[in-house]
Amino acid sequence: MAQQIKSPNIEKNNSKIPYFSVLGVFVIGVLFTVLWRPLNLDRTVYVPLTPQAETTVTDNPHQPVDVGDARVEIVDSNSNNKQITESSDVPEDEIAKDELDEIIDDKDNTMQYTISRGDTLHDILLRYNVNKNDIYQLTSNYKQLANLRIGQQISWTTDDNHNLQSFSWTISSNNIRVYERSGDKFVESTETAEGVSQNIVISGDIKTNFVADARKSGLTSSEIGIITRALQWRLDFKRLQVGDKFSVILAREMHGKRLSNSQLLGVRIKNGNKDYYAILADDGKYYDINGGSLSQSFFRYPLAKQARVSSNFNPRRLHPITGQVTPHNGVDFAVSRGTPVLSVGNGEVVIAKYSGSAGNYIAIRHGRQYMTTYMHLDKILVKPGQQVKQGEKIGLSGNTGRSTGPHLHFELHINNKPVNPLTASLPISDGLTGKSKKAFIAKVKNIKSQLSL
Numbered sequence: 504m505a506q507q508i509k510s511p512n513i514e515k516n517n518s519k520i521p522y523f524s525v526l527g528v529f530v531i532g533v534l535f536t537v538l539w540r541p542l543n544l545d546r547t548v549y550v551p552l553t554p555q556a557e558t559t560v561t562d563n564p565h566q567p568v569d570v571g572d573a574r575v576e577i578v579d580s581n582s583n584n585k586q587i588t589e590s591s592d593v594p595e596d597e598i599a600k601d602e603l604d605e606i607i608d609d610k611d612n613t614m615q616y617t618i619s620r621g622d623t624l625h626d627i628l629l630r631y632n633v634n635k636n637d638i639y640q641l642t643s644n645y646k647q648l649a650n651l652r653i654g655q656q657i658s659w660t661t662d663d664n665h666n667l668q669s670f671s672w673t674i675s676s677n678n679i680r681v682y683e684r685s686g687d688k689f690v691e692s693t694e695t696a697e698g699v700s701q702n703i704v705i706s707g708d709i710k711t712n713f714v715a716d717a718r719k720s721g722l723t724s725s726e727i728g729i730i731t732r733a734l735q736w737r738l739d740f741k742r743l744q745v746g747d748k749f750s751v752i753l754a755r756e757m758h759g760k761r762l763s764n765s766q767l768l769g770v771r772i773k774n775g776n777k778d779y780y781a782i783l784a785d786d787g788k789y790y791d792i793n794g795g796s797l798s799q800s801f802f803r804y805p806l807a808k809q810a811r812v813s814s815n816f817n818p819r820r821l822h823p824i825t826g827q828v829t830p831h832n833g834v835d836f837a838v839s840r841g842t843p844v845l846s847v848g849n850g851e852v853v854i855a856k857y858s859g860s861a862g863n864y865i866a867i868r869h870g871r872q873y874m875t876t877y878m879h880l881d882k883i884l885v886k887p888g889q890q891v892k893q894g895e896k897i898g899l900s901g902n903t904g905r906s907t908g909p910h911l912h913f914e915l916h917i918n919n920k921p922v923n924p925l926t927a928s929l930p931i932s933d934g935l936t937g938k939s940k941k942a943f944i945a946k947v948k949n950i951k952s953q954l955s956l
């Protein structure tokens with residue numbers, strides 16, 4: 504319309520009348536649109552369709568509807584009824600686990616876990632695919648297991664079919680509760696002897712893949728997990744080849760034959776001609792042999808400029824009408840269509856496709872623990888399998904899928920769990936400096952000499 508107004512014909516005729524009449528119609532149009540919207544909102548009717556996904560019906564599919572502080576998005580279904588749902592309902596199973604995760608998860612072994620905020624034993628064991636009946640047997644017979652404290656260590660062993668064989672809870676180094684399987688039940692005993700701590704070095708060659716070979720050499724799944732996480736930003740473990748080598752130094756605490764605690768002090772992995780090290784510093788973090796950071800930084804926002812948040816992360820969001828929990832697993836940014844969307848960190852594209860609810864969406868895996876997703880895109884600019892850099896343009900924001908207004912839905916998953924990307928603690932990529940660096944370098948000398956290959 505703007506081009507017509509400024510067209511040379513009108514200018515030459517010196518005729519202002521068409522200009523003002525066109526402008527007048529335009530202004531009335533705008534006013535009409537603005538005033539029309541609340542009328543539509545009044546006619547919104549809520550109809551719960553399924554108990555899980557809360558749905559709403561309205562007669563206008565193109566308006567975002569505000570319900571409290573949460574924006575609800577409208578779906579254009581094929582009938583008269585237009586659903587309103589969250590934009591975040593991408594099926595979790597579509598985000599593929601990578602091979603290493605599968606290998607670590609699938610095999611029977613001993614897992615070690617440190618209790619963190621919000622953990623319950625039931626949820627932890629469920630997350631690691633422990634047989635549900637066993638979880639029930641254990642937690643219902645031993646109510647004291649509800650008293651796990653942040654920072655305490657637990658460990659457990661399962662068989663090939665995820666049946667729990669034994670479970671142990673380290674309350675302190677001379678107070679360990681052990682629950683051993685006996686038929687369908689578990690029998691509790693207490694170990695009060697001090698554990699014996701010893702440093703051991705384990706080395707091996709890559710013959711099939713790192714996880715299998717590391718396990719064969721005597722490392723537990725938990726220890727393998729710590730190694731792969733420590734080096735996750737430096738080394739893609741899938742690229743290790745036959746003939747590559749590894750060497751690990753661990754401080755293991757043993758109670759008789761049972762491993763009660765293990766700490767990775769250092770690891771060296773030889774990939775072709777290159778050596779990768781992760782050495783534990785006094786601050787509890789791993790660094791390379793020069794005290795350089797092994798982690799990488801993340802952007803808070805996948806956008807070049809900060810944008811208004813139109814809907815916040817809320818895992819327990821209650822639907823204002825039905826009272827049902829309808830989680831919003833990400834953050835919605837109100838950005839106009841075509842806004843460049845940037846990868847928040849270095850990573851590998853694992854999904855780049857259209858899906859009914861998410862529209863055009865991208866999932867990027869960053870290292871071993873982090874995953875980000877970007878939904879409702881107008882355009883996808885990357886392909887699955889592609890490596891992307893932090894800040895790289897991966898798509899253009901849009902309004903595809905179950906979305907009623909242009910916006911970007913962004914999710915951050917840590918260890919396969921959605922977290923609030925605006926508040927989650929993200930890795931900091933600072934290396935050591937000053938005194939702590941000096942102390943670290945001295946330590947490296949000692950550890951490095953034990954990691955010969």
Ligand SMILES: [Zn+2]
Binds near residue numbers: 591
């Ligand atoms: Zn959303």
